Amino acid sequence: MHNVLQSMERHLLGQGPNLRLLVTALLAGGHVLLEGVPGLGKTRMARTLAGLAGGDFRRIQFTPDLMPSDITGSVIFQMRDNEFQTVKGPVFTNVLLADEINRSGPKTQAALLEAMEERQVTIQGATYPLPDPFFVIATQNPVEYEGTYPLPEAQLDRFMFKLVLDYPDESSERNILRQHRSYMEQREETIEPLLTPDMLREQQRRLADVVVEDSILAYITAIVRRTRESRKVQLGASPRAGIAVLMASKAWALLDGRTFVTPDDVKLVARPALRHRILLSAQTELEGGTSDVIIQEALASAQVPR
Structure with a gap:
């Protein structure tokens, strides 16, 4: 896990303590709520960790019209096969980024409660286990409240950490500008995984020692x-x-x-x-x-x- 932390610190400048806490939560099997103004790299932080940890990564952009079934999945009728089929939602992944989670209403936010606490999802009365490991990183903007729904205490209690991101210091911000590349160069960048889900589970088992x-x-x-x-x-x-x-x-x-x-x-x-x-x-x-x-x-x- 230490090599994962070192690699994240090379990719993301100016957030050293929060990066270590993020890796700590992943190792401990908890979930993280990232709070910070736009432009501090919250989404990039989640994508980088997911790439280094291996496994699957999904991102959900929370909006006022997002429905619970858009997260968990639903049952649809396939006319071709004349039968009902369960379509699993994006929550079935190893690392889930819930971007701007407070943009959706309480009913949609609650769709993550069962997933975060019990590592399972119920769709039309049937229960499906989520992949192991399962790690949720949620983000929210602390200064813009119009059109948002504050997370209830029950939802907040499911997060192991709430990390507050602040602006980087002057030296780190200068290095961010120095290392910045064009959008096309960023798209072509590939992050080599340093872990696999099996390796992460083995690291998590070591906590018992x-x-x-x-x-x-x-x-x-x-x-x-x-x-x-x-x-x-x-x-x-x-x-x-x-x-x-x-x-x-x-x-x-x-x-x-x-x-x-x-x-x-x-x-x-x-x-x-x-x-x-x-x-x-x-x-x-x-x-x-x-x-x-x-x-x-x-x-x-x-x-x-x-």
Whole structure:
């Protein structure tokens, strides 16, 4: 997995920490929500990871008129064969890019719930398993709200990470301009896979060998519970959030070549794993508070294992 990360850093400049978190989520078997203004390379990030990881890649552009069946598939009647046939939708892939996911209504957004949580899809009462591995990367624009539908808490809770993309620094932006090529050159570019689905599954199985001491488990529990105890929040992180922190910490350690989790691993993944699972109180929002501040306070108050 380390070679995948290095290759992504060569293709995508200025997003180093987010790239590592993206690979961490893939290794941990979670899904990722990318939030950033247009032009930061969110789609390119997903395409590059899919190309390096091997397997199939599909992209769905979410629009207000998108229907759930456009994602999962449907049953149609074939007059030629005089029988019904199941046509599987684009969700049947290894890496799925849900572009501008908040452009579609709640009913369409909910079509991904079963797929993301249970790795299966129900079409006209019949259940079909999704390919393994199955990884969803969703994107949304944080500054344009006209014609959008905010993701409900149940949908957000299915994402392991919410990564906030910012503008690259001046040096990285200059290198982006230096390395830019024409559209035709980009189309001719081929990304050689560094993994296969079987290799990725084997890497994911190695997570079971990563040791997590009881003191680390207590540390994760304390952080999660402190987000619920804060008076600044209306809804704190759920037990599923704690599981996300645990699995992400193990994946982060494995990327470092270690078979044990440290408190620093927990600190590094806590913010992206928890920020979208915390619902601030109205007063906190009026005062300009953010979920990242709540998480920082929880990290500061939880006793770090020695």
